[in-house]
Structure formats: structure tokens, C-alpha cells
Amino acid sequence: MIRSHFAGLLAAGIVAATFAALGQADDPQRGRDIIMQQKLGHAQKVLEGLAIKDFALIEKHADELGVLSKRAEWLVLKTPEYTRHSDDFRRQCETMSRMAKEKNLDGCALAYVQMTMTCVNCHKYVREVRIAQATR
Numbered sequence: 001m002i003r004s005h006f007a008g009l010l011a012a013g014i015v016a017a018t019f020a021a022l023g024q025a026d027d028p029q030r031g032r033d034i035i036m037q038q039k040l041g042h043a044q045k046v047l048e049g050l051a052i053k054d055f056a057l058i059e060k061h062a063d064e065l066g067v068l069s070k071r072a073e074w075l076v077l078k079t080p081e082y083t084r085h086s087d088d089f090r091r092q093c094e095t096m097s098r099m100a101k102e103k104n105l106d107g108c109a110l111a112y113v114q115m116t117m118t119c120v121n122c123h124k125y126v127r128e129v130r131i132a133q134a135t136r
């Protein structure tokens with residue numbers, strides 16, 4: 001009796017977990033939150049690489065950032081301006097990666113600063129669009 005109760009609970013648990021996993025995959029906002037957080041993590045790793053002059057670390061995380069920027073979830077606003085910020089960002093990641101390959105620390109640092117400005121500029125743009133949408 002206790003055993004069958006347990007089996008029932010277990011089955012219910014599996015069903016619930018499956019639904020939770022499906023819900024996750026289906027929720028675009030959740031997928032987006034995850035990659036936005038990953039973006040911050042990789043950017044922090046690049047900074048760490050710059051600080052300790054670890055070119056392999058810089059290259060790895062600059063490349064990861066470039067890959068993230070090509071994911072479908074990245075494209076939150078379908079406007080030419082958003083695309084322009086994304087293109088700037090991708091180009092800066094590529095430059096950072098190339099500079100790391102060439103073991104050019106100043107080049108990496110400059111590309112990092114430019115990339116950081118693009119983080120700020122794109123967020124500024126997204127905020128303006130959302131405020132405009134909210135007050136329409």
C-alpha cells in the first residue's frame with residue numbers, strides 16, 4: 001500500500017517535471033532571460049582574461065558572445081536600429097577574438113571597451129522603444 005502510494009507520487013512528480021521542462025522550452029521570455037544572463041557571464045570572463053592577460057580565456061568568451069548574438073532569442077526587436085547594434089556587437093567580438101589570437105592586449109582592451117559601449121547603447125535603445133510602446 002505504501003509502496004503503491006510512493007509509485008503514484010513518483011509518477012506525478014515525473015509528469016510535473018516533464019510539463020515544467022516543456023513550459024520552459026515553450027516560453028520565449030525564459031529562453032531570452034537565459035541567454036541575456038549568459039551574455040553577462042561571458043563578458044565578465046573576458047574582463048577576467050584582460051586583467052590576468054589570459055588570451056585563451058579572452059578568445060573563448062569573445063567567441064561565445066559572438067555565437068550568442070546569432071541566436072534567434074537575441075533578436076528581441078525586429079528593427080533596423082536593433083540589427084545595427086547587434087552587428088556592431090558581433091564585429092567587436094570578432095575583433096576581440098582576433099586581437100587575442102594576435103596576443104595584442106591593448107587591441108583586446110579597446111575592443112572590450114567598444115563592446116561595452118554597445119551593451120549600453122543597445123540597452124538604452126531598447127528602453128526607449130519600450131517606454132514609447134508603453135505610453136502609446
Ligand code: HEC
Binds near residue numbers: 077089118123
Ligand atoms: C543588440 C542589443 C543588445 C546588446 C548589444 C546587449 N544587450 Fe543585453 N539585453 C538586450 C535586450 C533586448 C535585453 C532584454 C531582454 C528582455 O527582457 O526581453 C537585454 C537584457 C540584458 C540583461 C538583463 C537580463 C535579465 O535577467 O533581465 C543583462 C544582464 C544584459 N542584457 C547584459 C548585457 C551585456 C553585459 C552586454 C554586453 C556585453 C549586452 N547585454 C549587450 C539587448 C542587448
